[in-house]
Amino acid sequence: MSRQHRSSHRSRYALTLALTAVGTLLATGVQTGTAGAAPAARDTIHATPRAGAAPAGLTPARRAALLKGATAKAAATAAGLGLGAKEKLVVKDVAQDADGTTHTRYERTYAGLPVLGGDLVVHAKDGRITTSEATDATVTVPTLTPKVTSATARGKALAAAKKADAKGAAIDTAPRLVVWAGDADRPTLAWESVVGGLQHDDTPSELHVVTDAATGKELFRFEGVQTGTGTGQFSGTVPLSTTLSGSTYQLVDGDRAGHRTYDLNQGTSGTGTLFTDDNDVWGDGTQSNRQTAGVDVAFGAAATWDYYKDVFGRNGIRNDGVAAYSRAHYGNNYVNAFWSDSCFCMTYGDGSGNTHPLTALDVAAHEMSHGVTSATAGLTYSGESGGLNEATSDIFAAAVEFHADLPADVPDYFVGEKININGNGTPLRYMDKPSRDGTSRDSWDSSLGGIDVHYSSGPANHFFYLLSEGSGAKTVNGVAYDSPTSDGLPVTGIGIENAQQIWYRALTTYMTSSTNYAGARTATLQAAADLFGAYTPTYLAVSDAWAAINVGQRIAPGVNIAATANQTSGVGDAVSLQVEAYTTNTGSALTYSATGLPDGLTIDASGLITGTPTTAATSTVAVTVADATGSTATRTFTWRVAHLYANSTRIDIPDAGAAVESPVTVSGRTGNASATTEVYVKIVHTYRGDLTVDLVGPNGTVYSLLNRSGGSADNVDQTFTVDASAQPVEGTWKLRVQDRASIDVGYLEKWYLAP
Structure with a gap:
């Protein structure tokens, strides 16, 4: 089995998500353009998604059957993935493509305890399995007995x-014992x-x-x-699906699984009272009429339901045909709106003075989309994954606006532009240039994970705008935009219709709870490859849009060869190394050649280097790849062949305990070891400053490799050079490792000796 995209951090929890947080609402930009103007022609890439990669549009019964089948096979799946005896998989969701490919999401347990950050997706097609995992760490803990009490926690x-x-x-509720796998190692x-x-x-x-x-x-x-027919304050006159009960109409949407809209009457708990009316004519467009907010809320829920159903075949928030419910008029002067997993509902405040309700269409779509994220990738609402979570709701809020296409709320790439929460008529967020709000970031940098998620969402929002519309000045639906790029190069958009397909597939199929910006790039490129083909113009536009926000590099036209790490191999040890290459010239076959390969190795027509090295030496290998159009590329790397003696048996290192040893035996060699003997060591252990690592020669001489250096950094993945020329090369060498301080634990994964 192969493994695809991986990232780190925690599993999904029940979430309540709101549009934004008080104190983070200031916006300095000004909306321009005239609402309702005819759309301008846009220079975009036109492509049709592959039918086979489209969602299958599962009925509730079919989805239930797939869930049942996945649950029955969970133990076999865990064994097939090589999980430990104490690990079990718990099915969270199953999706299916039109071509029959299934994508099963699992949570994980260890010895019966939930593993937070252990979620994964198994992709299966024609017997071939790949995975997307939140962590690639081996899930194990040295003890299941806590030293810290529940009361202390x-x-x-x-x-x-x-x-x-x-x-x-x-x-x-009482604290629960779990396994935290948010730290990958x-x-x-x-x-x-x-x-x-x-x-x-x-x-x-x-x-x-x-x-x-x-x-x-x-x-x-x-x-x-x-923090995240009727007439509404923001949606205008819109159709509503209501239910007649006796002689009274109820705001219960029978066309969408019975979605109910309640008036909380300024309360903060429960459901309040169901909106009712005597003549099925709701609201009057003014804030003073309490039904007006109900109209906006009910229509927002319906429009969002229809969007996910029409565009992706998704049957409700959880794709199970079950409706959420909505609550208007929450609290007093509550300047927010939020989604809650625990009630499976949306809630809307009336804003400052209870006169500025947060019930616009993009707010409703934003909140409900938090529910979709929770039901699928479960992106952690913290750090970079939290920014992606928030951006996902902004992205689908914009997409719902374009899908609904209301005259009273002209589709745009702003968030919250109708609710005037700032009191100055400006949006909360600008997708074309997020920094227009005064705080959000336009592009990624290494500090992004440390800021509020409403601002770390900026680069992903910017990516989506660029992917949809492209860079530079343009007018869309009468609204003017001028989107920059971090690398100064232009981006050509693919249209919001295809951009939304890529983001949805990436979210629901490849992202996990801990996906960060680099992982989102990987997920969207894979989604683009599924939908439009790898290295097609649409695929390249995804790469360009990410590069334009400083995530990854643009893919050069013609042949590209993925970087190959420098290699070290043992004399007599079999080699299998695949050189990865591709061309942007769609359908053009590739040919591979190489110079400088170690004796005994060859490269075949697919770029696979195999054989058994016969001679100890170091060479520079140059791999050249050409396509049928004559485009070529060459990459070089160093290949060292030496007499290597390795031990890959895992040895746990006791916490503040006795030293452990791992031996290798050298035979058939004469003379002494080299003055530049190499020792490669890989240890998985937090706080490497706890460790001493020594090489013990055949005659008992001890060479110190690591003596509690490195402080709080994690792990040892390092090659050491020692003068072992006083040692006979033949005999048993040992790597000795000791943990000399309490708390942090780990294990020796492997090591090798090149004497």
Whole structure:
């Protein structure tokens, strides 16, 4: 089995997500253009998605059958993926393409404990399996007995809530014991606590705090409640699907699984009262009429349901045919709106003075799309994955606007432009140039994961705009845009219709809970390859749009060869190395050749280098690839062949315990070892400053390789050079490793000796 895209961090939790947070609403840009003007012609790439990669449009019964089948095969799937005896897979969701490819999402458990950050997707077609995983770490912990009590974890969580300025903080449920796999190389026994109460802006709070069960150290935290015919205030006169009960009409949408819209009457819990009317004519377009907000909310839910159904064949938020519900008129002066997994509902405040409701179409679509993200990739609402989560809701909010195409809410690439939350008529966010709001980023940089997710969403929003419309000045639906690129090069758009298809497939098929910006690039390129073919103009536009926000590089026209790492092989050890290459000249066959290969190795027509090296030497290998048009490319790398003696048997390193040793035996060699003897060591261990690593020669001489250096950095993946010329080369050599401090643990994965 092969493994595809991987990234790190945690598994999905139940989330409540809102459009934005109070205090993060200031916007400095000004909307331009005239609403309702005729669309301008746009220079975009035109392509038709492949029919086979389209969602199959599962009925609830068919989806239930696939879920049942996947559950029955979960144990066999876990074994086939090489998971440990204590690991089990729990089916979360199953999707299917029109060509029969299935994509099964799993959560993971270890010894019965949830593994946070262990989620994965198994892609199956014609017996071939690939995976997308949130972590590639071996899931194991040295003990299932916590040193830190549940009460201590509660205290840590409450302290974290206090630090976050929560109001009325209280533990909702007793902390649960979990395995935290958010750190890729070190799964850890931990407590997960959920603190309820209110955030500083009176949004309900579900603060998740993960605490190391051995040390009490906080490992991770995130806020589970994030801020994110009738006549409506924003949607205008629109059709509504209602239900007649006796002589009273109810705002219950029988065409969309019975979606219900409630008036909370300024309350903050429950459902309030169902909107009803005596003549089926709802609202009057004014804020003072309480039904007006109900119209906007109900229409927003219907338009979003229809968008996902019409465009992707998705049957509701969870794709199970079950409706969510909506609540209008939440709280007093509540300047926000939010989605909650726990109630499976959307909630909308009335804004400052209860006169500026947050019920516009893009707000509704934004909130419901948080539910779709939760039901699929479950992107962690923190760091880069949190920015992608927030951007996903902005992306589909824009797409729903274009799909609904309301005269009263002309489709655009802004977020919240109708609700006037700032009091100055400006949008909350600008997708063409996110920095217009004064805080969001236009492009990726290494600090992006450390800022609020409403601002770290900026580069992904920018990517989507560029992919849809392209760079530079243009007018769309009467609105003027002028989108820059970080590399100064132009981007040609592919149209929002195809851009939304790529993002949806990437989200629902390849992204996991911890996908970051680099992972999103990988996921969208794979989605583009599925839908339009690899290295087609559409695929290249995806690469260009990412490069334009400083994520990855543009793909050069013609032949491209993926970088090949420098190689070290042993004399007499079989080699198999695949050179990856491609051409942007679609349908043009590739030919491979190489110079400088070590004796005993050859390259075949597919770029596979195989054979058995016969001579110890170092050479520079140059691989040349050509396509049928005459385009060529060459890449070089170094290949060292030496007498290597390796041991790949895993050895656990006891915490603050005795040294462990791993031997290799050299035979058939005379004389002494080299003055430049190489020792390659790979140890998976957090806080490498705990470790001493020594090479012990055949005559007992000890060579220190690592003596508690490296401090808090993780792992050892390093080649050391020692003067072992006083040692006979023949005999048993040992690598000795000792952990000299408590708390952090790990294991020796492999090592080799080139004497």
